[in-house]
Amino acid sequence: MKAARIHAYGDRGSVAVEEVPVPEVGPDEVLIRVAAASINPLDLKLIGGGLDTYFPLSFPYALGTDLAGIVERAGPLAARWRPGDRVIARPDPVRGGAFAEFAAVPAAWIAPAPTTLPLTTAAGLPTAAGTAWQALFETAHLKAGQTVLVHAGAGGVGSAAVQLARVAGARVVATGSGANAELLRRLGAAQVIDYRTEDFAAQLRDVDVVLDTIGGETQHRSFAVLRPGGVLASIASPPDEALARAHGVSAPFVFHQTDATRLGLAVGLCDAGSLTVVVDREHSLEELAAALDHVASGHARGKVLIRPA
Ligand SMILES: NC(=O)c1ccc[n+]([C@@H]2O[C@H](COP(=O)([O-])OP(=O)(O)OC[C@H]3O[C@@H](n4cnc5c(N)ncnc54)[C@H](OP(=O)(O)O)[C@@H]3O)[C@@H](O)[C@H]2O)c1
Incomplete structure (x- = not known):
């Protein structure tokens, strides 16, 4: 072969x-x-x-x-x-x-x-939906009615995360380039921020959960948009613990672990027409x-x- x-x-x-x-x-x-x-x-x-x-x-x-x-x-x-x-x-x-x-x-x-x-x-x-699910629900415990910021909402993990968070009843804010704004809205984002021309940190406050798929400066600036007690879950790089403490938030790094049961739940959402x-x-x-x-x-x-x- x-x-x-x-x-x-x-x-x-x-x-x-x-x-x-x-x-x-x-x-x-x-x-x-x-x-x-x-x-x-x-x-x-x-x-x-x-x-x-x-x-x-x-x-x-x-x-x-x-x-x-x-x-x-x-x-x-x-x-x-x-x-x-x-x-x-x-x-x-x-x-x-x-x-x-x-x-x-x-x-x-x-x-x-x-x-x-x-x-x-x-x-x-498998990886995109599995990682998004693990980060949003098993790590950050995102709930209905909460606001989540998904960075790189048009990427592999981000596009799954936007859909999953919407299905869970969260209000989704996604970053992406302007060309992907329409896609992001179709996937379930209530607000799209063009990271090339806009500053998400200047627009957002009291966010419950940030899904960081970028790391670096994007991760650093994401702390300021969280409410006290909020969660910055990063799949890109381990967040600065001192910075997390200073903002009164938690900031776990998420390391994707395959879980066939979780994967089966994501498949069920596909068959229900809620995830693609x-x-x-x-x-x-x-x-x-x-x-x-x-x-x-x-x-x-x-x-x-x-x-x-
Ligand atoms: N820790 C783990 O277990 C785990 C699991 C999976 C993935 N990851 C990591 O997570 C990261 C994302 O993975 P992925 O598969 O989603 O990547 P991907 O599909 O390659 O992401 C591409 C997307 O990123 C967007 N993007 C690039 N720069 C951006 C910025 N500054 N702000 C907002 N959006 C931006 C692009 O949007 P535009 O084209 O519009 O710019 C594009 O849609 C990678 O580093 C990957 O290695 C980690």
């Missing part, structure tokens, strides 16, 4: 699509014929070695941490999955393997695919370099998908 691999930490140019054996399936694992995978900024960080402390890779390393596909066969402990099942999965980043024709994934990281989305589109769900995946573009596996370049630009509009066949 074909798979995208690296043989050492390096740059995007070191990724090669190679012929490799179909992966072995462990007793609690499922072999999935990949319909599509989706790219995350995480993939770029893994290629560069920047996350070696958290995710020490062994080489050759097969890339890709988000996929949707059809079950080909299941190990004896994964018998709940049957050949032909439509599934989505988020392989452990240390293991990777989604940018390939087949992937072997532990059953605990798999959920049924939404019936209302094409499988290819569903590949954009914003697709920026699709590329073949051979076009992976161009797809990675686009994600690396920092301006993907939703998810960038890879189709192995």
Whole structure:
């Protein structure tokens, strides 16, 4: 089969699509014929070695941490999955393997695919919706009636977060460039702030929750918009604890952990028509370099998908 691999930490140019054996399936694992995978900024960080402390890779390393596909066969402990099942999965980043024709994934990281989305589109769900859900509801405990500021609302995580927060009954304020304002409103943002021309920190006060997807100066300036006791949940970089104390807020860093039950709940929302995946573009596996370049630009509009066949 074909798979995208690296043989050492390096740059995007070191990724090669190679012929490799179909992966072995462990007793609690499922072999999935990949319909599509989706790219995350995480993939770029893994290629560069920047996350070696958290995710020490062994080489050759097969890339890709988000996929949707059809079950080909299941190990004896994964018998709940049957050949032909439509599934989505988020392989452990240390293991990777989604940018390939087949992937072997532990059953605990798999959920049924939404019936209302094409499988290819569903590949954009696991990391984006899983991270947004974990940050908003399990970490920041966002409630109906509260106001949440979602930075980069048009990105992969942001576009899921805007929809999920709206479904939960929160008032959503999203930052994005002007070109994405209409998309953000359609996804559920009550207020859109163009970060290129407007200062969100000058416009907002008493926000209950900030979802920080940017870090740096954006994170720093976000403390001032929170009410006392509010939560700045960052998925971009660990916030400054002294600054959080000075503002009387909490500021946890969120490290996405795959949870098939959570993923199943997100799938249920898709099937209920309350959540969808914003697709920026699709590329073949051979076009992976161009797809990675686009994600690396920092301006993907939703998810960038890879189709192995
Ligand atoms: N901690 C974790 O477990 C975890 C999990 C998932 C993701 N992450 C991290 O979270 C970050 C976001 O991930 P993602 O997948 O959502 O990224 P993404 O899809 O690549 O985000 C792209 C979006 O960011 C927007 N953007 C860029 N600069 C902005 C700014 N200054 N203000 C507001 N919006 C801006 C762009 O909008 P315009 O085109 O309109 O500029 C674009 O829509 C990445 O650093 C990723 O590694 C962490």
